[in-house]
Amino acid sequence: MLSTLNPKFVWQIFNDICKIPHPSHHEQMITKYIVDFAATHHIDCQLDKAGNILLSKAATKSMENCPSIALQAHMDMVPQKNEGTQHDFLTDPIQAYVDGEWVKAKGTTLGADNGVGLASALAVLIDPSVEHGPLEVLVTTSEETGMHGAFGLQPNWLKSHYLINTDSEDEGEIFTGCAGGVDFSINFAITYAVMPEIHDCYIELALKGLKGGHSGCDIHLGRGNAIKLMARLLAEYGQDISFRLADIRGGSLRNAIPREAFAELTLNKQDLPKLAEIVKQYQSILQNEFGQVEPDIELTVKEVTTDSVKRVIAIEQQNKIINMLNTAPNGVVSMSNQIHGVVETSLNLGIVSISDNQLSVNFLIRSQVDSAKDAVVSTLISLSQLVNANYEISGGYSGWEPNLNSSLLQLAKDKYQEIFSKQAKIMVIHAGLECGLFKQSYPHMDMISIGPTIVSPHSPDEKVNIQSVYRYWELLIAILKSACYLK
Structure with missing residues (x-):
């Protein structure tokens, strides 16, 4: 049983999340769960027009003067299943199970991306052993299909100057940058004979x-x-x-x-x-x-x-x-x-x-460099013109430029070294973390991304390493406990 694993609050909440259908654009039930969760635990809760949720909690005793930190996760999951698997992602729970050192799902994606991160952010709010300064938890919508929640995030809603994104997938690595992306589709009418x-x-x-x-x-x-x-x-x-x-x-x-x-x-x-x-x-x-x-x-x-x-x-x-x-x-x-x-x-x-x-062909382009991204778009435009097809460009977003002088990054590095007696790897991920979009509304926000080890996200082979969740949690709560050291 997932609920018997440690850290217990994280796994208990993730077990709850697995029972709730939450594919992209069908997040009503997971939204209700989070809102009810906040009400049950007397946590301030707000929703914006994009469907994003912001939870806020006061600092624990003696940490009232520390800087506020926001934890961030997205609420949706990728719905993929093996052929022959009978599963309706709009109604059926994910059948998660323990297999040795891993948690997997039967025939479908597990939703550890980003369900474990979401569970950890909610667990911080209710675990009495976690010490923290003023705390915010931002939960965004439909990240997997175009980062709609991040696109809709309004300035001045969050009060925190520091943000920890929980959506990376390699424990022991601290991410400080990501690729930008853009969607490209080729479409043309089909004539039949x-x-x-x-x-x-x-x-x-x-x-x-x-x-x-x-x-x-x-x-x-x-x-x-x-x-x-x-x-x-x-x-x-x-x-x-x-x-x-x-x-x-x-x-x-x-x-x-x-x-x-x-x-x-x-x-x-x-x-x-x-x-x-x-x-x-x-x-x-x-x-x-x-x-x-x-x-x-x-x-x-x-x-x-x-x-x-x-x-x-x-x-x-x-x-x-x-x-x-x-x-x-x-x-x-x-x-x-x-x-x-x-x-x-x-x-x-x-x-x-x-x-x-109508035939439709859909591409996702990613790049750390906007001009290189534009060059690929140009190639696909030429391909479209060669076959006399229409094309559409949408959902473009810039990457998250690394800041190696980040005080949050330095604190995370120090805590990792202190806890595990080895250095964390500082990385840039070739994926579209929402941090790049947050920079548009919060240009001065200091951000990092951490997470447990998740293998094969977006496929039915997805699995999360149990021990890595524990190690990720240890790092997360150590950073929160040391928030007063942030500049």
């Missing part, structure tokens, strides 16, 4: 078993993008067999590396053995290329039946779709010239779908 008369077979290609993961934190690991690999298959072998494309889809979130992709094709039944041989050959190629990075790649072909009129995409548009997806940039674009081992610029081809006679 009647399935050719010589085609008497309707089949589905399915590419599954990839690891997926966070499009920022995991983008450098060399994992496969299911959409790109499906497009490559159709492009490389499209001349070897006569087929028509009826549908293509893959991915579900622009900030998650796609784990699965599907293509529906029509062809002459006599070509099925040749297609099966192509599929077998391509899977062998992928297994050789990806090795142990993606050991569970599975490519299947099966004949399907449909009662609807069998239509296919017009041949000219079919070629555009396949060529566009095959040539679209994806993955790491460049590494940082300033911070060794840190990705500077990347993009993730996160979703492809066809709905209401």
